[in-house]
Amino acid sequence: MAPGSLNAPAPPIAGRQTLRLLARRSLSPEVFELDLERPPGFRFLPGQRLRIREGGVERDYTIASGPGEGVLRILVRRVPGGSISPFLCEAPPGTAIAASGPHGYFVFAPAPRTPVFAATGVGIAPFRSMAASGVRGFVLFHGAGRAGGLFYREFLEPRAARYRGCLSRQAQPLPAGTRPGRVTDALREELADGDYDFYLCGRGEMIAQALQVIDARFPRARVFTEPFS
Structure with a gap:
């Protein structure tokens, strides 16, 4: 397995600014989709993140909208007792939210290899952004506990x-x-031999297990990871 080198140039990091919450939608009892206003001239690469600050605490949220869309869309999982997620999941439209960005280097690197995306939960956000930017020809293994957790399936499936x-x-x-089963089961059992670029986004446990499968089955693969807790 070769470590990925994400050499696509990132736009300059913007200073902290205040974004207005435009809309909030419930995708499941625990996960909410938030649309934030996009400041004029704000540029980002698909897969990059916003850093949101509330009460002296900062958390990163990957942008799920594409660069050509007029809003900055993020997915937020409500964490009981969390420092920021309860605020975001309950804030009414019009709320001012302190943010900076874009941050991060988990961006798509075009190559002759087939891109394989693997995501669990809100880890689907960067792949929604990549698909919205025009990335096609990818294989997507999309993990969730139940079908209601396959966020953005209707958008992603026809583009994959x-x-x-x-x-x-x-x-x-x-x-x-x-x-049935986990993303790692599909990687192990369903992916044909070949040359791939793997993009993994989800909890650290999933990524660690996926790396074991990739090391065993696809030792020449390039792998890019974006773990979250």
Whole structure:
């Protein structure tokens, strides 16, 4: 496995600014989609993050909207007792939110290899942004406990060369296009031999397990990771 080198130039990091919350939608009992105003001239690369500050605490949230869209969209999982997520998940439209960015280097690096995206939960956000920017021909292994957690499936599936939902707690019968088990099971059992660039976004445990599979099956692969806790 070769470590990925994300050499795409990142735009200059903007200073802290105040963004207005335009809309908030519930995607599940725990996950909310927030649309923030996009300041004039704000540029970012798909896969980069906003850093939001509230009460002296900062947290990063990956931008799910594409560079051509007029808002900055993020996914937020409500963490009971969390420092920022309860505020974001309850804030009414019009709320002023302190943010800076863009941050991060988990961006798409075009190459002759087939890109394989693997995501769990809100880790789907960077891949929604990449697809919105025009990235095509990717394989997507999309993990969730149940089908309701396959956020953005309707947007991503028609843009993917191959889409597979991986459901770890879904009762039978499973929805079409999904399989039981985890993303790592699909990587191990369903991906044909070949040369790939892997992009992994999700909890650290998933990424660690995926790296074990990739090391064993695809030792020449390039791998880019974006773990979160």
